[in-house]
Amino acid sequence: xxxxxxxxxxxxxxxxxxxxxxxxxxxxxxxxxxxxxxxxxxxxxxxxxxxxxxxxxxxxxxxxxxxxxxxxxxxxxxxxxxxxxxxxxxxxxxxxxxxxxxxxxxxxxxxxxxxxxxxxxxxxxxxxxxxxxxxxxxxxxxxxxxxxxxxxxxxxxxxxxxxxxxxxxxxxxxxxxxxxxxxxxxxxxxxxxxxxxxxxxxxxxxxxxxxxxxxxxxxxxxxxxxxxxxxxxxxxxxx
Ligand SMILES: *C/C=C(C)/C=C/C=C(C)/C=C/C1=C(C)CCCC1(C)C
Numbered sequence: 001x002x003x004x005x006x007x008x009x010x011x012x013x014x015x016x017x018x019x020x021x022x023x024x025x026x027x028x029x030x031x032x033x034x035x036x037x038x039x040x041x042x043x044x045x046x047x048x049x050x051x052x053x054x055x056x057x058x059x060x061x062x063x064x065x066x067x068x069x070x071x072x073x074x075x076x077x078x079x080x081x082x083x084x085x086x087x088x089x090x091x092x093x094x095x096x097x098x099x100x101x102x103x104x105x106x107x108x109x110x111x112x113x114x115x116x117x118x119x120x121x122x123x124x125x126x127x128x129x130x131x132x133x134x135x136x137x138x139x140x141x142x143x144x145x146x147x148x149x150x151x152x153x154x155x156x157x158x159x160x161x162x163x164x165x166x167x168x169x170x171x172x173x174x175x176x177x178x179x180x181x182x183x184x185x186x187x188x189x190x191x192x193x194x195x196x197x198x199x200x201x202x203x204x205x206x207x208x209x210x211x212x213x214x215x216x217x218x219x220x221x222x223x224x225x226x227x228x229x230x231x232x233x234x235x236x237x238x239x
Pocket of ligand 1: 086089090121122124125126140141143144147185186188189192218221222
């Protein structure tokens with residue numbers, strides 16, 4: 001047995017990146033417990049949505065444990081684990097849009113369109129951040145175009161029309177989720193520009209803060225997003 005596994009690395013009090021990884025683990029775990037333990041109070045129709053909220057934070061929690069340890073061991077961005085987490089959780093967030101809009105007749109084509117765009121956004125982002133770093137600005141632009149199409153779809157496209165057709169609490173929640181995608185998700189391309197070289201480098205702060213940006217964004221987007229779904233389910237359940 002490798003005894004090194006039992007050694008807990010020291011935590012430098014000024015290591016704010018390590019700190020946000022640590023807090024991220026706990027927050028994602030607590031949120032997952034909250035969503036999973038609440039499942040019994042919902043009937044079938046809303047249970048799936050809350051279950052998916054819990055899966056998103058649970059998948060993130062597991063990746064945060066890996067990322068925290070990776071950072072502690074190498075003080076280097078755990079880019080690989082980061083993107084594996086995103087490629088699993090971001091499509092699940094697209095599933096959430098589809099699930100709440102199903103009442104208004106959302107078709108699976110909407111689901112696949114959103115999943116497709118999010119996969120393009122993340123794969124091209126990974127290329128720019130980890131594989132073809134000398135062309136980070138170009139890959140970032142392609143990724144940004146896919147992100148723009150997602151924003152367009154939910155703010156003005158078919159998803160928006162379905163939300164209006166559903167009306168009431170579904171429409172209200174859809175609007176809040178739209179803001180998450182426009183503002184909360186916008187933190188990621190800013191983090192990307194902080195951590196890569198490109199035309200933007202001269203006016204972006206650089207250094208280790210890319211992970212702090214991503215960690216704060218993840219907490220807002222995964223837990224906050226899940227709570228919006230949860231409270232919609234609670235309201236619908238009461239109605
Ligand atoms: C829980 C994780 C979430 C919600 C991750 C979202 C990630 C993004 C919206 C990433 C977007 C990017 C761009 C729009 C351009 C630069 C490359 C990315 C992948 C950082």
